[in-house]
Amino acid sequence: MNMYLRLLWLMIRLRLRRGRALSIWDTSRTAFRVNPLDLDVQRHMNNGRYLSLMDLGRMDLMIRSGFWQHISAQGWYPVVAGQTITYRRSLTLGQRFHLSTRVLGHDERWIYMEQVFRVGEAVYADAIVRARFLRWKGGSVDVSEVLEGAGPMPEHLVVPDWVERWNEESSAHSRAVGENDRGR
Numbered sequence: 001m002n003m004y005l006r007l008l009w010l011m012i013r014l015r016l017r018r019g020r021a022l023s024i025w026d027t028s029r030t031a032f033r034v035n036p037l038d039l040d041v042q043r044h045m046n047n048g049r050y051l052s053l054m055d056l057g058r059m060d061l062m063i064r065s066g067f068w069q070h071i072s073a074q075g076w077y078p079v080v081a082g083q084t085i086t087y088r089r090s091l092t093l094g095q096r097f098h099l100s101t102r103v104l105g106h107d108e109r110w111i112y113m114e115q116v117f118r119v120g121e122a123v124y125a126d127a128i129v130r131a132r133f134l135r136w137k138g139g140s141v142d143v144s145e146v147l148e149g150a151g152p153m154p155e156h157l158v159v160p161d162w163v164e165r166w167n168e169e170s171s172a173h174s175r176a177v178g179e180n181d182r183g184r
Contacts, residue, residue, distance in 0.1 A: 003052050006032075010056055014063055021064055024150045025157065027102040028061035034095045044090035050125055051083070054115045057101035058129075070149045076133045076141050081110065082170050085127035091117070097124060104128070105159040106143050110167065112159050128163055130170075 010030070022028060032053060040046040058078070062068040071077065091097055097119045104112040110130045117125040133141040147153060 003056075006053075006056060007059070010060060011063075014060070021066070022061065024061065024065040024067045025103060025154050026061075026065070027100050028057060028064060030057050030060045030099045030101070032097055032099065034091050034093055034097070036093065038091075039093060042090075044092050047085075047087065050085060050087070050117065050127070053099060053117075054083075054101075054127060054129065057099040057115055058113065058131075061101045061103075067150060071133060071146075074141075074149065075136045076146075077136065078131055078133050080129055080131050082130040082167070082174075083127055084166060084170070085125055087125045089119075089122065089124045091119070091124055095119060103157060104163065105153075105157040106147070107159060107164070107167075108143060111143065111146065112163055112167075128166065130167060 034045050038045045038049045059068070062071070062078070097117055100114075100116045100118065102114055104114050106112065110132055113129040113131065115127045115129060116123055132143075133146055135141060
C-alpha cells in the first residue's frame, strides 16, 4: 500500500509541475523521504525498498518525457530483466534524498539505465538496470521500435564496457542456472 501512495503522490507532483518536461534522454531527479515503512530491523532503508523506489524513478522519467503515453498507446509495457545495485551508505528515518534516473544506452536487445540515490551530492546507492518492452498482446518489442518512438538518441549515450561485461556475465550465469535446473 505504501508504494501505491507514493505512486499517487508522484502523479500529483507531476501534474503540479507541468512545465518541467524532460526528454527521455535527460536525467530525471525524483525527491523522496525515508518513512517508517521503508525501514528494516536495523532501522535503515530496506534493500528491497531501493528497488521499488527505482520503479518510481523510471516512471517519473517516462511520464515527464511523454514516453509513457507513447508506449501505452502502442500497447507496450516496460520490464526489468536484470539489475545490480551497490549500497554505499545507509538511508535512515526521515532523511530526504533524491533518485537520479537516466538512460545509459542500448544494445540490440536491451536498454540500460543508471539510477543513483543521493543525499545532496553524496552517493548512497547506485544501480544499473537492464530492461526491455513487452506487448500486452504477447511478445517483445524490438529495441529499434522503441528507439523510433523515443526520438534520436544523443551520440554521447554509449553503454560502458563494464556494463556490457556485467550483462554478458549475468546472462551466462542465468543460462547456467537454467541448465543445472534441467539436469535435476
